[in-house]
Amino acid sequence: xxxxxxxxRALADPTRRQILQDLKGGELTAGAxxxxxxxSGPSISRHLAILKSAxxxxxxxxxxRIFYRLEPEQIANTVGDFLSAVxxxxxxxxxRAKRSKT
Amino acid sequence: xxxxxxxxRALADPTRRQILQDLKGGELTAGAxxxxxxxSGPSISRHLAILKSAxxxxxxxxxxRIFYRLEPEQIANTVGDFLSAVxxxxxxxxxRAKRSKT
DNA sequence: ACGCTATTTAGCAACCTAGCTAATATAGAA
DNA sequence: TTCTATATTAGCTAGGTTGCTAAATAGCGT
Numbered sequence: 001x002x003x004x005x006x007x008x009r010a011l012a013d014p015t016r017r018q019i020l021q022d023l024k025g026g027e028l029t030a031g032a033x034x035x036x037x038x039x040s041g042p043s044i045s046r047h048l049a050i051l052k053s054a055x056x057x058x059x060x061x062x063x064x065r066i067f068y069r070l071e072p073e074q075i076a077n078t079v080g081d082f083l084s085a086v087x088x089x090x091x092x093x094x095x096r097a098k099r100s101k102t
Numbered sequence: 103x104x105x106x107x108x109x110x111r112a113l114a115d116p117t118r119r120q121i122l123q124d125l126k127g128g129e130l131t132a133g134a135x136x137x138x139x140x141x142s143g144p145s146i147s148r149h150l151a152i153l154k155s156a157x158x159x160x161x162x163x164x165x166x167r168i169f170y171r172l173e174p175e176q177i178a179n180t181v182g183d184f185l186s187a188v189x190x191x192x193x194x195x196x197x198r199a200k201r202s203k204t
Numbered sequence: 205a206c207g208c209t210a211t212t213t214a215g216c217a218a219c220c221t222a223g224c225t226a227a228t229a230t231a232g233a234a
Numbered sequence: 235t236t237c238t239a240t241a242t243t244a245g246c247t248a249g250g251t252t253g254c255t256a257a258a259t260a261g262c263g264t
Contacts, residue, residue, distance in 0.1 A: 005116050011184075012114035013222080014107050020188045030241055043223055045242055064231040064240045072189030079185055080192075082113075086122045087174030090182075115252085132211055145253055147212055166210050166261040 003055070007078045010054035015039065016047050020056060023070040030066050105157070109180045112156035117141065118149050122158060125172040132168050 010016055019033055034044040048068060051057045055074045060067045083090075112118055121135055136146040150170060153159045157176045162169045185192075 002116075004119075008110075008116075008119065009114050012111050014104075014110075015222090017106075017110065017184065017188075024188055031239090034241090039222085040224065041241070042225080042243080046222080049242085061230090066241065070188070072192050076185060076189045076192030079181060082119065083178060083181055086119075086126055086172070087178045090174045090178030117252090133209090136211095141252090142254065143211070144213080144255080148252080151212085163260090166208095168211065 004078055004082065006054040007056065007074070008082075010050050010056055011079075013047065013050075015044075016051055019044075019047060019051065020070060020075070023057060023068060024072075027060070027067040027069040030068065033068065106180055106184065108156040109158065109176070110184075112152050112158055113181075115149065115152075117146075118153055121146075121149060121153060122172060122177070125159060125170060126174075129162070129169040129171040132170065135170065 015037060018037075022028065022033060022036060030045060030048060031041070033048070034041045037044060048057065048059075052059060052068075056071055057068050058071055060069065117139060120139075124130065124135060124138060132147060132150060133143070135150070136143045139146060150159065150161075154161060154170075158173055159170050160173055162171065
């Protein structure tokens with residue numbers, strides 16, 4: 001599956017979009033993320049797996065906790081590419097880093 | 103359903119994203135759009151209905167043809183809002199018009 | 205009215221998604 | 235090893251999505 005498709009499908013779910021916004025403030029454990037929602041831990045775990053497979057977040061293990069962190073460049077690059085392809089005059093965007101092929 | 107959810111779900115399908123790109127060059131009839139894909143006319147018609155219900159495109163009837171036109175501000179506003187909420191430092195964006203509540 | 209073209213709507217099948225609970229890792233402490 | 239805490243994986247169900255074909259609608263010319 002193409003990276004853009006993985007990313008846009010990942011962004012299609014409101015819980016996942018909220019997780020990304022929550023991670024904007026810094027990394028959080030899976031449990032801390034789950035506690036912000038009224039859905040079960042396993043369901044959040046799957047949302048995290050989907051976000052991770054789209055490279056929108058990354059994980060770091062510390063003891064038996066897993067910290068998740070936002071990867072804003074992936075989001076900005078892919079979504080920015082799409083926006084510039086569809087409505088370039090409405091938006092000015094600037095890359096922070098070279099786009100990497102994933 | 104919230105506008106953002108309708109829009110991100112509409113963007114989740116690659117055929118619909120391609121339709122938006124195709125409309126960037128100007129308005130097209132339903133038939134002209136359908137002829138660019140290998141899927142059936144009725145399927146394209148539904149994709150167009152989904153894009154229209156998300157206010158990403160608008161339609162104009164001329165005789166028995168229906169012309170579809172891109173609504174780039176809707177896309178830029180909603181997606182831009184999300185990007186600025188999640189990764190503001192990666193992207194600079196500028197509104198062309200006030201956001202309307204739909 | 206009739207025919208022709210353009211397009212949508214209806215109805216169906218296959219697949220995907222997101223939620224749940226129960227079971228299974230993983231890591232550290234006693 | 236056993237216990238506890240954290241988190242994921244497995245297996246299931248309900249509902250949504252996307253494709254198809256066939257039928258209906260819309261507009262215009264004859």
